[in-house]
Amino acid sequence: MDTRQLKTLLAIQSHGTFAHAADVVGLTPSAVSQQIQALEDELRVSIFDRSTRPPRLTPSGLQVLEMAKDILQREEDTKASLRGDQIAGTLMLGSVRSSALNLLPRALVQMRQRYPDLKSSLRVSLSSTLIADVAAGRLDAAIVAEHVGFPNALRWSPFLREPLWLIAPSGTTSTDPIELLNTRPYIRFRSAVPLANLIDTEVSRLGVVTNDVAEMDTIGSIVTCVRQGLGISVVPHVALQEPEDVGILRLPFGFPQVTRQIGIVERTVSPRGEIIAKLHSVLSELCGEYGVERSA
Numbered sequence: 001m002d003t004r005q006l007k008t009l010l011a012i013q014s015h016g017t018f019a020h021a022a023d024v025v026g027l028t029p030s031a032v033s034q035q036i037q038a039l040e041d042e043l044r045v046s047i048f049d050r051s052t053r054p055p056r057l058t059p060s061g062l063q064v065l066e067m068a069k070d071i072l073q074r075e076e077d078t079k080a081s082l083r084g085d086q087i088a089g090t091l092m093l094g095s096v097r098s099s100a101l102n103l104l105p106r107a108l109v110q111m112r113q114r115y116p117d118l119k120s121s122l123r124v125s126l127s128s129t130l131i132a133d134v135a136a137g138r139l140d141a142a143i144v145a146e147h148v149g150f151p152n153a154l155r156w157s158p159f160l161r162e163p164l165w166l167i168a169p170s171g172t173t174s175t176d177p178i179e180l181l182n183t184r185p186y187i188r189f190r191s192a193v194p195l196a197n198l199i200d201t202e203v204s205r206l207g208v209v210t211n212d213v214a215e216m217d218t219i220g221s222i223v224t225c226v227r228q229g230l231g232i233s234v235v236p237h238v239a240l241q242e243p244e245d246v247g248i249l250r251l252p253f254g255f256p257q258v259t260r261q262i263g264i265v266e267r268t269v270s271p272r273g274e275i276i277a278k279l280h281s282v283l284s285e286l287c288g289e290y291g292v293e294r295s296a
Contacts, residue, residue: 094142158263170247185231
């Protein structure tokens with residue numbers, strides 16, 4: 001199997017037709033067809049359904065495409081390692097759709113500035129999917145909240161330990177969290193993530209009965225609604241970093257104040273361990289006083 005064939009396959013998938021791919025890889029359309037035909041003969045599968053115009057990937061072709069991406073990434077990473085340039089190649093990264101995602105773009109920009117040969121590919125998904133993909137090697141690492149049941153082959157390292165705040169619109173005079181939770185309209189965070197369960201568990205433990213006026217599945221939307229005066233809610237510290245959030249009333253949530261942790265999950269034996277350690281350090285720095293250093 002020739003990696004040039006695999007690069008041609010990716011070019012076809014990216015640009016839609018054999019002709020456009022030929023321009024990208026510097027071959028004639030006939031040579032592109034010959035490369036794909038040779039790859040099909042070697043693998044004994046049909047990669048493209050040629051009865052359509054343009055040809056479409058078959059189910060087997062989709063599998064070959066994923067294999068090609070994996071092989072080419074490993075080739076790139078191995079070349080970087082052999083050059084002695086460990087902070088290079090492509091970091092395949094996942095993240096939960098969380099307020100912590102606000103930190104990740106800034107961290108990746110800093111990583112790009114410090115290590116210009118490093119590329120990153122980010123995918124957002126559910127924590128259970130991301131953990132499985134890290135374990136299977138489809139991702140190098142993922143940003144997930146503290147989780148139960150990490151497989152033994154994985155390591156989770158927190159970079160953020162932050163408090164949760166009860167937030168209320170500007171001008172709210174009461175500073176008693178229990179009174180506010182019992183009397184003010186409440187915006188509930190409803191999502192299949194650990195943070196939502198953490199908040200609901202503490203509300204129940206406090207013995208309050210909230211007056212729910214809305215349920216939302218993103219923290220950013222909740223903060224916006226509180227800022228506009230719709231009601232009160234509970235959010236993590238990292239969600240309150242914008243200048244317009246300065247006027248929002250913040251009170252400690254829980255007795256003692258509840259905290260949550262976000263970290264990086266990776267394989268315990270990983271060829272990208274050095275890069276992941278650098279990323280952890282950058283994320284920890286961005287978290288300021290709530291940053292957590294990586295344990296040895």
